[in-house]
Amino acid sequence: MSRSQITIRDVAIQAGVSHQTVSRVINNSEQVTPSTRKRVEDAIKKLGYRPNVIARSMAQGHTHTLGCISPNLTNYIFSSIIENAQAEARRLGFFILTGFASSADDVPLLLDEMLNRRVDGLLVLNPRDDERYLHLLPLIESGMPVVYLKNTPKEEAVSSVCADDQNGGYLATQYLLELGHTNIVTIIGPKNEECTQDRLKGYRQALSEASIKQEETLVIKGDWSAESAGRAVQELLASATPFSAIFAQNDRMAVGTIRALRDSGLRVPQDISVIGYDDIPLASYFDPPLTTIRQPMDEFGRHGAQLLVDSIQNPKHSPRQVRLDTQLIKRNSCAPLQS
């Protein structure tokens, strides 16, 4: 890039007007005569002028930039939320600066850098119940617009968009009950994540409505990865606990579960039914095609961006919590209980 850029003043000279008039043309102010507007536009084209958003940000005090903090970018859940948030943000005139915090230690650093860059607001994915995320609280109190996305603590004080995970857990369990299963195992995610707790609540609610005694041995721990579910299932089988169905709290764990069951000579769904959660893109291409709970990925991002931009533009609006519906997707990994 040639070092010195073309400024509004160069355009002004070329068009024989003042720099302010050029500014007015750029910002579509009504106060400009068609003839001068034309002259200015010609000058802009001729010189190849490009407005400097940095300078504008400086003068106006806002950047039209949103910060987005996510645990990572590769997990389909997050990437699709970010993609949709970005599309919506751009529609509203905002750009998104993404940053991922592989370890929670990175969060304060990331936050700092984004704040130094004067983002107008913050989109925070999976704000875990972790002290490193507590840095956000004073910020929010001081008036920085923030929206929590997915898996969020139930806080009245901050806007958030999350799925109705309790209902999701309920739907999954309910479906297995309908098929006649009563010994239903659930493989949960990390306990400090809100959605783990909610899905578990849904699971318990369904069981208790069906008057089934809840065995604590049927709730086993995973970490969302396929491998963790595989290990968990092996231990389960070794313990000789009786069960006929497994509700894995995400699809990756469901897939790991199926693999482990098959490795032990059990058939899915004939011997054991398995249901997942998320409906990841290739869910229907696994064997058997995965029955699962779908979350509306596109709406997370869209609502998140809308909520955030709204609270930037109307600082007085009070925080809102959006709760999205989940949906049972029946495929072939669950079958009626064989007696």
Next chain:
Amino acid sequence: MSRSQITIRDVAIQAGVSHQTVSRVINNSEQVTPSTRKRVEDAIKKLGYRPNVIARSMAQGHTHTLGCISPNLTNYIFSSIIENAQAEARRLGFFILTGFASSADDVPLLLDEMLNRRVDGLLVLNPRDDERYLHLLPLIESGMPVVYLKNTPKEEAVSSVCADDQNGGYLATQYLLELGHTNIVTIIGPKNEECTQDRLKGYRQALSEASIKQEETLVIKGDWSAESAGRAVQELLASATPFSAIFAQNDRMAVGTIRALRDSGLRVPQDISVIGYDDIPLASYFDPPLTTIRQPMDEFGRHGAQLLVDSIQNPKHSPRQVRLDTQLIKRNSCAPLQS
């Protein structure tokens, strides 16, 4: 956020020094006495001062921000490249502004907005051979640092990082040949993408080295999606073309291929061998576990960011092309030809 922010001058007054001294402290200039440095640092802490990167960008003429244009963010290939590029960029003091162009029409718009935001350089993923990407050429000529990532045209004039797709195609085909297959189908991606052509070249090279006549009916078209491969396989079966192995040019198509074959009563790998490309995260959890060609996802992003930052900081360095190695990952979707 309280409307008026704390500036370098507020800190200066508080510490009883000039604003320039504060600036020197912030930028770790050596020219500051320990005692004044301490006074300034205390003032910074006391006032909760935060440097304004926007103002700094304005004064210095560069933003320490990289633009990254990608067809989408959800595809694992892209998201992992972006994640790694971001990690590396941050290490080097840069942030990444991501933008995705769902349609190629979006590219010029995205480019415009990023240029208006004065990004210091541009990372372009999958710059297809498409007129909309030609907007980049004059930019590059004018000295804007740009790095093409993955699937790039072979241009000497611009830095790029891509995998050795020809060798990847060769490795896949070679492996099938080793297993005794001679009628090898390949399902390709869109023809205007460089990597499609390269993988196809590798496929042809392997066949020709094995002195096998190349039937054009064995090269069939997909669009990278599992569904497209399913349809392609159905047509192939309907045409009664004899074949015993399929090289799908990505894993999603491989998975779609396996599904379609099974739906027609064929077993994988006993009747037909299938090999994919990419080694997506759950590749080993499909049934059968996918044999595939792995690309080094992390290195794409890392090298891309390094190359870009280097050419920003040393405008005189000439463009470099990095070519990454691919690797055959043997799992269970391929078997020796049954005679």
Next chain:
DNA sequence: CGCTCACATGTGAACGGTAACATTCTAATT
């Protein structure tokens, strides 16, 4: 014909940093 008013355009000062240069201070050297 002069006055008013509304609209079009111009002027100068911010915004919060850094760059370049000027000045002051310190301590070593003469």
Next chain:
DNA sequence: AATTAGAATGTTACCGTTCACATGTGAGCG
């Protein structure tokens, strides 16, 4: 004690916009 180099600190201008206000212009009216 005067000189002086070199380090520490200060001063002023500038980066490219927008904002607030000032000024210019022309139509409409009595």
